[in-house]
Amino acid sequence: MPQGKRTKFSPAMFTACVLAFQSVSYNVLLFCKNNPGCETMALLNSDSGYGTLTKFLHWSIVILFAMQYIGGHIMTTIGFNSSFAGIVTNDYYDWHKSLGLLALLFAVVRIINRQMGNLPPWAATLSDTEKKFIHRVEQVFYFAMFVMPVSGWLYVMWGNYGVNLFGAWEMPRPLPKDNGLRDIAKWAHIGAGWCLLVAILGHVGLVLRHQIFKKDGLLNRML
Ligand code: HEM
Ligand code: HEM
Incomplete structure (x- = not known):
């Protein structure tokens, strides 16, 4: 395909994806809060325990943070113009920054999610x-x-x-x-x-x- 015709991932597309993601997750949460049928799906936290969404977000952030600590340590230790496990320093930095911003997106959804349901008892x-x-x-x-x-x-x-x-x-x-x-x-x-x-x-x-x-x-x- 000629260079000019390639579909590029533009800032507008990225912003649209983020807004769509936020809007869909917010509306799903709102729907579930107001819809008793959703309780059986246990998407949100309730008196009987943490909801599926909380568990998903919890373990996603655990994985993302682990990658951030491991990658952050590798990239600052090997120094510039170097590589580790076949990945060059620049790529470590790019992935660290990108995954870090993805973690920010997850954190926003997590806050909304925590506000929506009832926290389970201790x-x-x-x-x-x-x-x-x-x-x-x-x-x-x-x-x-x-x-x-x-x-x-x-x-x-x-x-x-x-x-x-x-x-x-x-x-x-x-x-x-x-x-x-x-x-x-x-x-x-x-x-x-x-x-x-x-x-x-x-x-x-x-x-x-x-x-x-x-x-x-x-x-x-x-x-
Ligand atoms: C990056 C590391 C971690 C972060 C930031 C984190 C964060 C949290 C937060 C904020 C909660 C409260 C529930 C919520 O609002 O989501 C929670 C609960 C919990 N986490 Fe983690 N967590 C981490 C790692 C882990 C790991 C590695 C384990 C397993 C060994 C674990 C096991 C649990 C359990 C069992 C609960 C429920 C505690 C309860 O009964 O209330 N977490 N975590
Ligand atoms: C959940 C989010 C993040 C976590 C847990 C995290 C964690 C870390 C850790 C553990 C280091 C190594 C620090 C050291 O020992 O020197 C580091 C370094 C670094 N992080 Fe992050 N990070 C996150 C997000 C971001 C984001 C979003 C950016 C940029 C957009 C970023 C940019 C950097 C840079 C440039 C360094 C190198 C610092 C230096 O020159 O020593 N991080 N980060």
Whole structure:
């Protein structure tokens, strides 16, 4: 096919896809909230447990965050003009930025989803201190789901590095280059990444302690 006739993934198409995705998910959630038939599908959270959508979003974000930590570590360790496992540094950066922005999209849907249903009651085996701990950690998670991608995006905007979204679209750079702000955003990104990692370790530690030692099946609440 001649170059000029190829279908390109344009900014307008991308924006349309994002808006369509947001609008469809919001309307599905709204429909289910107002439609008793949906309760049996257990799409949303309810008094009887976490909904399918929460579980899907939870494990999607776990996978995305794991990829971000592994990829982020590899790309900053191997340095520029290098490669690891057959993937060059630039591609690691492009995928890191693209998946990070995808995680932001998931985070928005997750917030909407959490507002729509009723949160299930606490697991009966949790102590009061554990409930307080979980509550704080969840606040850190929801904060981090936005701070991580936004600080990363600000870093590459103020650094004028740009974002090539999934190799398909060079995103606009609306912010002027500013080395001072770039460095603040970079350290916010790295610092928040470490805080998030501590929260993840605490969260996973608590779940596994219950699952393995107390044998109360806490993990099953999210499966
Ligand atoms: C869920 C979202 C994200 C997570 C969990 C995440 C996590 C990380 C981690 C763990 C590192 C390695 C830090 C280090 O040890 O030096 C890193 C580096 C980096 N991230 Fe992200 N990131 C996310 C989103 C983004 C986004 C959306 C962008 C840009 C659009 C971005 C741009 C960068 C850049 C450029 C670096 C390299 C920093 C350096 O030069 O040291 N990140 N990120
Ligand atoms: C990136 C890592 C993770 C993040 C950001 C995260 C976030 C969350 C959040 C925010 C909740 C509350 C429910 C909601 O609003 O969605 C939750 C619940 C839960 N998570 Fe994770 N999680 C992570 C990793 C894991 C892992 C690796 C496991 C398994 C070992 C796990 C097991 C659970 C379980 C069992 C619950 C339900 C707890 C309850 O009974 O209320 N999470 N997680």
